[in-house]
Amino acid sequence: MVLQFTDRGIYCPAGDFHIDPWKPVPRALITHGHADHARPGHGAYLATRTAAPVIRHRLGDIPLDTITYGEARRIGDAQVSFHPAGHVPGSAQIRVEIGGEIWVASGDYKTVDDGLSEPFEPVRCHAFITESTFGLPIYNWPDQAVLAADINGWWAENAAAGRTSVLGVYSLGKAQRVLRLLDPSLGPILTHGAVEATNRVIRGQGLALPDTIQVTPDLDAKAHSGAMVLAPPSALGSAWMRRFGAVSTGFASGWMRLRGVRRRRAADRGFVISDHADWDGLNSAIRATGADRIFVTHGYTAQFSRWLTTQGYDAGIVETDYGGETLDEVTEDDPA
Amino acid sequence: MNRFAALFTALDQTTKTSVKTAALAAYFRDAPDDDKLWTIALLSGRRPRRTVTTTKLREWAAEVAGIPLWLFEECYPVVGDLSETIALVLPPATRQSAHSLSHWITSLRALDKAEDAEKKAAILSAWDQLPPTERFVFNKLITGGWRMGVSQKLMTRALSQATGIDEPDLTHRLMGDWSPETTSFHTLVERPDPDASLSRPYPFYLAYQIDGAPEDLGPVTDWLAERKWDGIRGQFILREGQHFLWSRGEDLMTDRFPELAQLADFLPDGTVLDAEVLAFANEKPLSFARLQPRIGRKTVPKKLLAEAPVILMAYDLLEWEGTDIRARPLSERRALLEGLIAGLPGRVPLRLSEAVPASSWPDLTAARAASREIGAEGLMLKRLSAPYLAGRKKGDWWKWKVDPLTIDAVMIYAQAGSGRRATLYTDFTFAVWKGETLVPFAKAYSGLTDAEFREITNWVRKNTKERFGPVRSVAPEHVFEIAFEGIQASPRHKSGVALRFPRMLRWRRDKPAKEANTFEDLQQMLAQYG
Ligand SMILES: [Zn+2]
Numbered sequence: 065m066v067l068q069f070t071d072r073g074i075y076c077p078a079g080d081f082h083i084d085p086w087k088p089v090p091r092a093l094i095t096h097g098h099a100d101h102a103r104p105g106h107g108a109y110l111a112t113r114t115a116a117p118v119i120r121h122r123l124g125d126i127p128l129d130t131i132t133y134g135e136a137r138r139i140g141d142a143q144v145s146f147h148p149a150g151h152v153p154g155s156a157q158i159r160v161e162i163g164g165e166i167w168v169a170s171g172d173y174k175t176v177d178d179g180l181s182e183p184f185e186p187v188r189c190h191a192f193i194t195e196s197t198f199g200l201p202i203y204n205w206p207d208q209a210v211l212a213a214d215i216n217g218w219w220a221e222n223a224a225a226g227r228t229s230v231l232g233v234y235s236l237g238k239a240q241r242v243l244r245l246l247d248p249s250l251g252p253i254l255t256h257g258a259v260e261a262t263n264r265v266i267r268g269q270g271l272a273l274p275d276t277i278q279v280t281p282d283l284d285a286k287a288h289s290g291a292m293v294l295a296p297p298s299a300l301g302s303a304w305m306r307r308f309g310a311v312s313t314g315f316a317s318g319w320m321r322l323r324g325v326r327r328r329r330a331a332d333r334g335f336v337i338s339d340h341a342d343w344d345g346l347n348s349a350i351r352a353t354g355a356d357r358i359f360v361t362h363g364y365t366a367q368f369s370r371w372l373t374t375q376g377y378d379a380g381i382v383e384t385d386y387g388g389e390t391l392d393e394v395t396e397d398d399p400a
Numbered sequence: 401m402n403r404f405a406a407l408f409t410a411l412d413q414t415t416k417t418s419v420k421t422a423a424l425a426a427y428f429r430d431a432p433d434d435d436k437l438w439t440i441a442l443l444s445g446r447r448p449r450r451t452v453t454t455t456k457l458r459e460w461a462a463e464v465a466g467i468p469l470w471l472f473e474e475c476y477p478v479v480g481d482l483s484e485t486i487a488l489v490l491p492p493a494t495r496q497s498a499h500s501l502s503h504w505i506t507s508l509r510a511l512d513k514a515e516d517a518e519k520k521a522a523i524l525s526a527w528d529q530l531p532p533t534e535r536f537v538f539n540k541l542i543t544g545g546w547r548m549g550v551s552q553k554l555m556t557r558a559l560s561q562a563t564g565i566d567e568p569d570l571t572h573r574l575m576g577d578w579s580p581e582t583t584s585f586h587t588l589v590e591r592p593d594p595d596a597s598l599s600r601p602y603p604f605y606l607a608y609q610i611d612g613a614p615e616d617l618g619p620v621t622d623w624l625a626e627r628k629w630d631g632i633r634g635q636f637i638l639r640e641g642q643h644f645l646w647s648r649g650e651d652l653m654t655d656r657f658p659e660l661a662q663l664a665d666f667l668p669d670g671t672v673l674d675a676e677v678l679a680f681a682n683e684k685p686l687s688f689a690r691l692q693p694r695i696g697r698k699t700v701p702k703k704l705l706a707e708a709p710v711i712l713m714a715y716d717l718l719e720w721e722g723t724d725i726r727a728r729p730l731s732e733r734r735a736l737l738e739g740l741i742a743g744l745p746g747r748v749p750l751r752l753s754e755a756v757p758a759s760s761w762p763d764l765t766a767a768r769a770a771s772r773e774i775g776a777e778g779l780m781l782k783r784l785s786a787p788y789l790a791g792r793k794k795g796d797w798w799k800w801k802v803d804p805l806t807i808d809a810v811m812i813y814a815q816a817g818s819g820r821r822a823t824l825y826t827d828f829t830f831a832v833w834k835g836e837t838l839v840p841f842a843k844a845y846s847g848l849t850d851a852e853f854r855e856i857t858n859w860v861r862k863n864t865k866e867r868f869g870p871v872r873s874v875a876p877e878h879v880f881e882i883a884f885e886g887i888q889a890s891p892r893h894k895s896g897v898a899l900r901f902p903r904m905l906r907w908r909r910d911k912p913a914k915e916a917n918t919f920e921d922l923q924q925m926l927a928q929y930g
């Protein structure tokens with residue numbers, strides 16, 4: 065086996081390294097900066113150059129080495145390279161080759177170009193490790209243009225009625241993606257401190273985002289009537305929101321595809337935006353790898369691997385500690 | 401159907417009653433009459449006759465989506481709603497249409513006698529020309545049972561705002577046995593036909609559970625205390641020699657209880673009673689379980705009639721000598737009711753729900769504590785000076801139910817919820833000890849806070865022993881206090897008992913699993929209360 069599945073994470077015996085391990089290991093290759101993939105405590109880290117700033121921002125001063133997309137590197141007896149996963153800026157699929165056998169661990173990915181992350185690139189391989197967060201045919205995402213029109217329409221309607229729009233978004237990835245969809249001509253864009261901290265990191269690496277104003281204790285929120293506020297989901301409905309007066313709340317997540325979940329969130333509006341692949345995305349990505357063996361990690365593993373089996377793949381389930389896109393534990397470190 | 405789908409979306413996107421009422425009133429102001437009538441029908445639980453089976457809908461949807469049926473079936477519990485599941489798996493529509501709500505309902509009704517192939521062609525064609533929300537609405541029209549989060553009360557208020565007709569008056573007009581197929585908006589709402597009102601019931605008055613100490617209600621002499629009987633609340637109508645029996649859910653139950661027909665010989669015309677249908681023998685109520693087999697069937701076999709004879713336990717008199725007397729005080733209505741029932745022969749299946757005598761609140765507290773022994777659910781408190789109101793109102797009527805029975809049980813299986821709880825483990829199976837083994841005896845899915853459900857969900861994920869489809873067996877570690885309203889012997893259940901309304905009262909974090917209750921404890925409860 066090129067890669068093995070252990071209780072610490074995905075392990076490569078030939079190169080003696082782990083990919084996205086959830087327990088401390090001597091050497092970790094990290095697909096991206098979300099908390100369930102990039103954890104503290106490893107002896108050495110390797111990630112893409114564009115993922116590094118966020119990982120440092122979150123994990124502090126760690127022994128982190130970087131690599132560019134497509135760059136080949138030898139680790140022990142393994143040939144390793146990183147390829148864009150389209151999930152968040154800097155996210156990668158990790159390709160591992162040993163004696164001509166190629167495996168790819170994809171971490172989290174999406175196939176739609178969000179205009180911010182390096183777009184997903186299919187990598188030919190023999191075995192492909194895939195997530196299945198949205199691995200059921202009920203999950204298909206609307207076009208970005210439709211989404212942008214929906215969100216901006218909601219914002220304009222609120223602004224006209226004198227309400228502030230407060231949209232719950234995870235601070236890494238989703239927040240910046242939504243920022244790029246917003247029409248700044250509709251009004252000022254305010255950000256929660258947690259969102260703005262990640263914005264700074266992203267801007268620092270040269271990615272353009274519209275102007276934002278961070279909400280601080282001495283900011284007169286009422287002076288920015290009709291604003292759009294981006295905040296982590298945990299801030300929705302909290303005391304922090306009181307400063308805005310009349311608000312309409314929204315929540316952006318792939319789970320908003322389900323009416324029941326939209327209603328449970330008790331936000332006024334739900335927008336279907338995910339940084340994970342939808343059903344069609346998962347299937348087309350897998351097809352494009354040309355792989356015969358598929359390992360299904362977090363998500364609807366049982367259903368998705370059974371489906372892949374009926375499609376002629378040699379598919380199996382792998383238990384991991386990855387969180388997918390969670391809805392219930394809305395802490396700041398949540399993966400999106 | 402665009403307008404109706406927009407109404408649905410507006411209602412669905414808010415939890416604020418005022419916003420819902422405004423959206424609905426706006427719709428009632430400018431939708432076409434036929435659409436308005438159907439909307440009222442749908443929101444009051446009247447649905448078009450089902451002309452396509454859900455089995456066929458599932459098959460066709462899976463086929464159009466290009467997925468195997470098992471995968472469709474896996475999606476259904478995640479979504480929690482069949483109509484929505486279908487709408488979500490279908491590929492985008494390729495055409496557009498501008499047909500009205502009533503057009504689609506009419507076209508569905510026309511499929512009644514059609515062959516399967518014709519039905520399939522019609523449904524697939526509809527799916528292919530409806531945008532997502534309208535598709536969902538269309539599926540709901542087929543599968544039925546859909547109130548869009550709007551109570552009858554809210555709908556009536558919106559209609560009242562749009563038409564200028566009084567709310568109580570409208571409530572009465574919309575009750576009873578009407579269907580959009582046999583009436584029009586004009587006849588039903590704007591100019592009701594007096595003949596149609598023969599069977600029309602009055603809106604039921606519903607009580608809230610008392611929330612403070614009963615002493616706060618003032619002098620006990622202001623109140624009538626009655627037993628809260630455990631049967632089916634009903635309204636018995638006798639007008640022009642015809643009788644009707646309505647359930648609280650506005651189901652006409654007349655034919656299910658043929659023994660009540662003889663009441664027409666003993667009561668005067670123009671009588672309407674608020675009462676409880678009770679299984680009853682030897683001057684004692686039988687348990688609700690005895691009544692249950694009679695609820696589901698339209699006609700009653702002789703054997704069942706003998707096994708579970710019913711009577712009407714009368715609470716109140718709403719119409720007397722053809723006159724609506726709901727506005728008169730309860731004390732006067734009760735006096736008239738007592739007069740009607742006094743002196744009837746014992747074989748007549750009608751009893752007066754006797755007042756529970758009391759000279760102080762402690763008297764009633766004691767009477768309530770004895771409820772279970774006589775087969776009642778507790779007490780009802782009704783203010784003697786109050787009129788008979790419509791709907792659930794606070795102030796003059798209170799339920800004062802007995803505390804539920806409880807037992808401490810160990811959680812052994814967990815299953816994800818559906819719909820709005822699809823991402824949480826919320827449906828649990830509980831067991832009690834029989835020696836060293838755990839015997840499952842109840843399922844419950846309510847009673848915990850969202851935070852507790854999240855906590856237990858995380859625990860379930862980490863402590864799963866085995867998976868059986870959507871069900872996970874978990875380590876037997878957590879004890880919950882299970883509350884329930886009643887217990888019955890049931891050969892269909894492994895434990896030999898069936899509980900009524902089981903729910904989780906408390907998470908007993910203080911109790912180790914070993915200290916949960918036992919099978920013997922359960923047997924004892926069955927012997928005492930079964
Ligand atoms: Zn991620």
Ligand SMILES: [Zn+2]
Nearest residue numbers: 172386388399
């Ligand atoms: Zn992840």
